[in-house]
Amino acid sequence: MIRLITEIDDNGPVPPRGLARIFPDLTRRRIRHTIEQVRTLGLVSIRSGVGLGLTDAGLQLADIYDSTARWARTHNHPSSTCTFITRVRATLQLLTPVQRPVAAPPAGPVEAVEDLARLREALDRWIDSHWSDDEPADALQDLPEAA
Template identity: 35%
Template sequence: MSKRPSSTTDLVVAAAELLGRQWTTRLTAELTDHGPVPLGLVAGTFSDLTHDQYTYGLRALRDRGLVAYGKDSGRDCYVLTTAGEGLGDVHDALSRWARKHHFPAEEGDFVTRVEAGLRLLRDRDLLTVLATAGPDRAVGVDAEAERSLTENGFMYVMRDGEPALTAAGQDLRGPLTALTSWARAHAGLLQRRTDTRPGLRTTIPGPSRTPAARRSA
């Protein structure tokens, strides 16, 4: 892209990269839904994961500032930090968008939908279009970005030759707003990772182009 990435874009990319790491959605969503998990009940709570998986995942989330040790009814527990608690809105927005637009496929679970959406929001071309386009028109998009976004179902070319956002592209602004709000609120947590772990460019996988029955929640 010809535009220089803004500091907000850097934060959003850093947030999407951080939150999209292995086990992050699975573990934080469980704590969001069910509250603190006593240390002695971790294995039963995450019974679909191996000991190494949930042990590594929880340790990593503590290092990232999303999970901490705490107390609940006098018991030692894993609890969400303020940053971790804020992920509920981000996850819900991503899941609703993905379910509506059958992304990445008609069938999928909550974790798959959220992680696929986070991969999208690591792409700087897509972020620039969502941030600068009008309600439906996308102006000033370079040819390479226009081709990628069009091929993957986020844009189309109107009769006058101008590119415009599809419904999926327009609706993606909802999850982007939620992620941007979270990233700004926790910029201090992200900033050190922005410097050492820059967001990766990705190939954007597009939404389904054929009508399909909406999957139940």
């Protein structure tokens, strides 16, 4: 999901059949499942003649992914050399309530924790504004997962 949302955010709408070319490492079944999931969550819509495009919710989530990756890159989380997806996944895991508090990097521990708290607040606001209590709980639990 992270890869799909980021791809559309970075490069604009994509034709659904073009996703196999964009993500050659994923099976067609996995791509279809991811498209169904992001459509169900209201993150993308299919635009006639254009393809899959991000909804307002999808654009806002892409901004959260970007902010999350920037925090991770700044604080070398989970390591100094890793991919955008790895950075986003690892940082989103820090934002889940069941995780232990983040071990802040030595260069700026207070700032790192404060910035991470701001990311959590942004994610909470996004969830609150795009989901109601009648949404399936498992959909929100799957949110940080990448395709």
